[in-house]
Amino acid sequence: MIQLELSGEETSILVEVLESAYSDLRMEIADTDRKDFRDMLKERKAVIAKALAALGRPVTGAE
Numbered sequence: 666m667i668q669l670e671l672s673g674e675e676t677s678i679l680v681e682v683l684e685s686a687y688s689d690l691r692m693e694i695a696d697t698d699r700k701d702f703r704d705m706l707k708e709r710k711a712v713i714a715k716a717l718a719a720l721g722r723p724v725t726g727a728e
Contacts, residue, residue, distance in 0.1 A: 680722050687713045687724060 671679065690710040697703045714724050 676720060680717065680720055683713050683717050683720075684722070684724075687717065 687710060690706055690713065694703055694706045694710065697706060717724055
């Protein structure tokens, strides 16, 4: 397990980046026809949701 020590500003920026990526993935998953690619995107979305939860910013509807 990796442990990071981040300042408040660093944490805020990281949360913004992760939330943006999460939102982008939601749109990409909806627009993807290939099941294998969609499954990979869903796994990535789940990892981002877990990271956001660890940062105290859980997303609603995380799969």
